[in-house]
Amino acid sequence: WNALISDADTIVIDTRNAYEVSIGTFKGAVDPATTSFREFPAWVEQHRAELVGRKVAMFCTGGIRCEKATAYAKSLGLEDVFHLKGGILKYLEEVPAEQSLWQGECFVFDERVSVSHGLVEGEAELCRACRHPLTGPDLLSSKYAAGISCPHCYDARSDEDRARYAERQRQVELAEAQGRAPHIGR
Incomplete structure (x- = not known):
């Protein structure tokens, strides 16, 4: 994943909602500024021309939204589309902080509010x-x-x-x- 998103020919897209992105994302990732994942397909359609012929790497919290986003992008004819398997949570669990390209905390949908490397509870409220x-x-x-x-x-x-x-x-x-x-x- 790190090699893919570090490649200058790769467009990295955060498929999460803006409020999630506001506390953390991968370095250089595009934020579609959606308020709901239902808005994401329209964003991809509007930016399709920028994505054609490029490698596209998408990610989300647990892997489900980015898997759906990948399938949708491929249905539009985009070819080199990838997603972070297991999502950000798996990445934060497995990739040591010193090797990580993640910046900030990851919003989670429970009372922890956010987590950081090692899935340690974050500081966001x-x-x-x-x-x-x-x-x-x-x-x-x-x-x-x-x-x-x-x-x-x-x-x-x-x-x-x-x-x-x-x-x-x-x-x-x-x-x-x-x-x-x-x-x-x-």
């Missing part, structure tokens, strides 16, 4: 309002309030939304202070 992963600068933003808002959703949410989120956060903190199981919204 999750905005409980919009579910976007948050890094250090996000947490320092004036638009960040735990459980209520972050720089990615603050301007898209109403005061009423933030009031609801604040009440939910209050209930979460109260339950935790009383030693009860985490609130269902968490």
Whole structure:
């Protein structure tokens, strides 16, 4: 994989959604800036001319989306299309950090939020309002309030939304202070 994506003739494409890409990706990878994988086929069609005659290497978190993306690209007539088998997670599990071309953390769809090399839990946190992963600068933003808002959703949410989120956060903190199981919204 490292040799393939280091080849100047290879276009490396991150098939994940923009919020996943925001905390980590492979060096030099193209980010299609999709909000949903359903948008990816249209992106490939729009950029097909740039991909024809080139080696294309695609990757995703666990290997499923990039496998589908590879099949779709081949159905459009692209020939030298490859994907990272087992996805980023397998890569981070097997490739030593000193040999890795991965930059940042990998978003995961569980309470860990992100992982790094060796599948060690990362440092990213999750905005409980919009579910976007948050890094250090996000947490320092004036638009960040735990459980209520972050720089990615603050301007898209109403005061009423933030009031609801604040009440939910209050209930979460109260339950935790009383030693009860985490609130269902968490």
